[in-house]
Amino acid sequence: MRQRLAAAGLLLLLPSLSSCGLFAEAKALGQRDSEVLAPNGIVVRVVDGDTMIIDIEGVDTKVRMIGFDTPETVDPRSPVECFGKEASNHLKSLSPAGTRVRLERDTEQFDRYRRTLGYVYRASDGMFLNLQMVRDGYANTLSIEPNTTYAAEFLKAEREARNNGLGLWSKC
DSSP: OHHHHHHHHHHHHHHHHHHTTTTGGGSOTTOOOTTTTOOOEEEEEEEETTEEEEEETTEEEEEEESEEEOOOSSOTTSOOOTTHHHHHHHHHHHSOTTOEEEEEOOSOSBOTTOOEEEEEEETTTOOBHHHHHHHTTSOEEEOBTTBOTTHHHHHHHHHHHHHTTOGGGGTO
16 A cells, blocks of 8 residues: 555656656757646747746746857847847747747856746747757857756757858858
């Protein structure tokens, strides 16, 4: 009886543990199954190519996507950079307002501007949005220790986009 209760308890915990990202390393990068992708947020709006506002449990949370950087479009101290608007529009096309997403954290929860740091996955199909931005040529890698879990994958995607002249690599 005790073993059955323990097994039942474990089965009840597995979905919540997997949605926390504990099993993320066991899945193929870029495509996560629905168990791992229990959505924990809804895109409110895209700020620019690497920042979005996500409603997490009723709180609008500014999320700085980890592992890449896109040309600036909203910094009042600098002009809009080459391919900045295109990068922002591409992220909007991948995750329009209302898109259900799952946020995965790395080592640090916030950056120096108090934005939440995260890897963002589209819940409908598991697309790893951070990686997709780099893969499609709309961003370059930006690895800031200690948040470097997927740094090698981002670097590989950037090399491929650059070698194929995709996105900003064809114009900037």
